[in-house]
Amino acid sequence: MSTQKPLDSQKLAERLRKKSIDRQARAIRMTKFPGSAQATDLSLPPNCGGFGRIHHFRLEPDPNWVTNPLPTLPTCKYLGLPVTDVLLAQVFQLSACDFRCWYCFVDFSLLTADPKHSDMVTPKQLLQMMLDEKVNSQVIDLSGGQPELVPEYVLWFLEARKELGLEQSHFVWADDNLSTDYTWRYLSEAEITFMAQSHGFARVGCLKGFDAESFTFNTRADGALFDQQIELLGRFVAAGFDQYGYITITTMNTDDLPGKMARLLDEIQKRVHSNFPLRIVPLRIFGFNANVNRYIQQAEANQFRALEAWLAEVQRRFSATELSTPITEVNIRR
Ligand code: SF4
Incomplete structure (x- = not known):
């Protein structure tokens, strides 16, 4: 159970942003993996001067869970490749x-913009390192941490991809923990339009719970931010x-899960798009x-009950044809 004091995440976000960007040099503070606990979880050694890692995205992360087509389907569609069970992605972490x-698979010491575990580097340098090492991946996952603390991270990566002539050959996938509105606060309208219109680029935002209570339990942040x-x-x-969307549905409170999922889906359909639930994948x-030192077994076990409630509610709202539509083909335009 989360007994730690609540987090002032909005203040923390501003502090971390300041430590993570040098606008003049177009550099951002990126994790260096060697020596971290996260490095011991990697199946391949860090690459790109310690700034990169290769992640294996699996369509079937667990036979008892739902299929996860992200980012495999968007990547394979863009690159014209057959859909594969395991997709190798080049990952960089702000x-x-x-x-x-509590379940974060990144050491907390890699989330504080600490110069002991990070360095300032430009997206172009990272891409160049990837090319120099002839990395066997055509998908780049811009992850973290929370990449949105520095929305210039994704913008400058997309600009560098264009400059290096990699737009056709490399798909960019950007994670977002949906904690801040910094895209609008720090980027110009023209920059946002450039990103939104970039081909071979998609974003995924992660809902960190199914209501304010589960959100706070999972993140330690103020429950009001779930609505945000x-x-x-x-x-x-x-x-x-x-x-696209992810949702993590770990919880200690399993009361009325069907009712809570129904209310969540009402909000998503009303405020995001009526089809958007079909673009959301529950994350195992x-x-x-x-x-290991902060893991909560009961909450992990409860995610299976929450998944049942999520799936039942989604199935109640969409037809069999809609449910079988590939995630890349779900229309979210008005
Ligand atoms: S949002 Fe949570 S899981 Fe994601 S990087 Fe931050 S602490 Fe880790």
Whole structure:
């Protein structure tokens, strides 16, 4: 059970942003993996000068869970590749996050923009390292931490991809924990439009619970920010991004899960898009070396009950044809 004091995530976000960007040099503070607990969870050694790692995205993360087509389907569609069970992605992590999820598979020491575990680097340098090492991946996952603390991270990556002539060959997938509105606060309208219209680029935003209570339990942040997560998803969809969603449904409170999922889906359909639930994938939470000391077994077990309630509610709202539509083909335009 989360007994730690609540987090002032909004203040933390501003502090971390300041430590994570040098606008003049177009550099951002990125995690260096060697020596971290997260590095002991990696199946391949870190690459790209310690700034990168290769992640295996699996369509079937667990036979008892739902299929996870993200980011495999959007990537394979863009690159014209057959859909594969395991997709190798080049991952880079911003070294800061304003949430503190008990299940996070990143060491908390890699979330504080700490120079001991990170360095300033430009997206172009990271892409160049990837090319120099001839990395066997055509998908780049811009992750964290919370990448949105520095929305310039994704913008500058997309600009560098264009400059290096990699737009056709490399798909970019950006994670977002939906904690801030920094895209609108720190980028110009022209920059947002450039990102939204970039081909071979999609975003995923993660709902960190199914209501304010489960959100606070999972992240330690103020429950009012759960509502903001839904609002932000709506803003990204309205701005024209190729937007997807994850949801983590770990909880200690299993009372009235069907009712809570129904209320959540009402909000998503009303405020994001009526079809958006079909673009959301529940994420299976797993234990790792990096989270062993804060892992909550009961909450992990309860996610299966929450999944049942989520699936029942989604099935109640959509036809068999809609439910079998590939996630990339779910229309979210008005
Ligand atoms: S939002 Fe993501 S990166 Fe941040 S603590 Fe939670 S799981 Fe970790």
